[in-house]
Amino acid sequence: MNALSMKRYAPRSLYGRAALILLLPVVSLQIVVSVVFIQRLFEDVTEQMSSNVAYELRYLRNTVEAAPSLDAARRTLAPLARDFEIGTALPDPAPISGTDRQIYDLSGRLVVPTLVKELDGVRGVDLASDDDVVEMTVDTRHGPLRFRFDRDRVSAQNPHQFLVIMILTALLMTVVAYLFLKNQLRPIKRLADAALAFGKGRSVPYTPRGAREVRNAGAAFLDMRARIERQIEQRTMMLSGISHDLRTPLTRLRLELEMLDEAEAEPMRRDLDEMQRMLDAFLDFAREGVMGEREDTNPAQLVEDVVEKARRAGGTVDFGRVMQANDLVSLNPLAVGRALENLVGNALRHGSRARVSLERSGRALVFSVEDDGPGIPVEARAEAMRAFTRLDNARNQNRGAGVGLGLAIAQDVARQHGGILRLGSSDDLGGLRADLVIAL
Ligand SMILES: Nc1ncnc2c1ncn2[C@@H]1O[C@H](COP(=O)(O)OP(=O)(O)OP(=O)(O)O)[C@@H](O)[C@H]1O
Ligand SMILES: [Mg+2]
CATH class of the missing domain: 3.30.565.10 (Histidine kinase-like ATPase, C-terminal domain)
Structure with missing residues (x-):
């Protein structure tokens, strides 16, 4: 994206820009933190936990493999499985094949390959049917063997809690920031409104408020407005003063012209008329601002x-x-x-x-x-x-x-x-x- 198209998508209002400046670092930081965190917690921890369980499962499977008969295998398996707190079934009445997990189950993505890697003869792993348990089938000499153990033995429990808390905090902070920002921007908007109104010839009440810079700009605006108003007033007063004062001598001249004879007076009277008209125009112009x-x-x-x-x-x-x-x-x-x-x-x-x-x-x-x-x-x-x-x-x-x-x-x-x-x-x-x- 080049600078020009960036500009096109950037928010136009000061508020939008400030929000962007505020949110961009927060969101980026969150993304970085979450990615690193997920990497460490979800991947490393899950992998370690999964391999630990896999060692136990491997031990159980080896015991079964070593047993001379199915009955002997079941007999040795039972107490061990009880101690490890792993449910077993030999032979597995309904062997699982393939893997099944929920899409949102992020750590499950790592559990299955770790189990498969550490354990021979894995036929299938089911993480989906019950969120809290792992069920899997491995092949042995004596037929398929079913394992069933708690999910929290292979991956951290409720890892999403961290993300949820982080997002909630971020949202809360955003709302707080939003309110602060709004308060900071309001004086700027009021200044802009006052300047806009003055540009249209209206003088709305305005008192400088807000951050120092905004207050300074506001005070400068007030000075400027006062000066312009004063100048307009002076211009008006001067023009109407001149026009008004000239009227009296003009009227006098007109009277004096009456005494002269018609032919001589006519051109002068026309000039006087013209002067009168001009004066009227000046007066009008001077008054225009307040009309x-x-x-x-x-x-x-x-x-x-x-x-x-x-x-x-x-x-x-x-x-x-x-x-x-x-x-x-x-x-x-x-x-x-x-x-x-x-x-x-x-x-x-x-x-x-x-x-x-x-x-x-x-x-x-x-x-x-x-x-x-x-x-x-x-x-x-x-x-x-x-x-x-x-x-x-x-x-x-x-x-x-x-x-x-x-x-x-x-x-x-x-x-x-x-x-x-x-x-x-x-x-x-x-x-x-x-x-x-x-x-x-
Ligand atoms: N409709 C028009 N067609 C051609 N020229 C125009 C037209 N309107 C204005 N002008 C020119 O623009 C100049 C300025 O116009 P403006 O209305 O400001 O003053 P004015 O007509 O000379 O005087 P006033 O309107 O104060 O009596 C005029 O002198 C004239 O030359
Ligand atoms: Mg005109």
């Missing part, structure tokens, strides 16, 4: 509202494929609606018609806005999404220039929902296709 809350929303309804609104404003907008959502989705309807309005606004500014669709793909919701305008070349797409950038495009100047915030806002909204804004080209209409992807 609205997540709530259970029907996304199809949201799409319909946006299209409805654009139509009322005189735009040509139609529906593409709109998934009829049965489930409500948790999103910020104000923010998403605003993002979609921006995209539709762009589409109508740069093209003559727009199409809005809604689809679900895997664990994401995709709102798409397409148009029949010139689109944005691949290399300019990242640039277009940056705040305050307008692509130099003489074609659409006559329809009024924007501030360059529409796509930036849409991207912000997508990110707040754990998604992205994706720009592409529309297959159907030929212009831009903007996908607002939202994680479910």
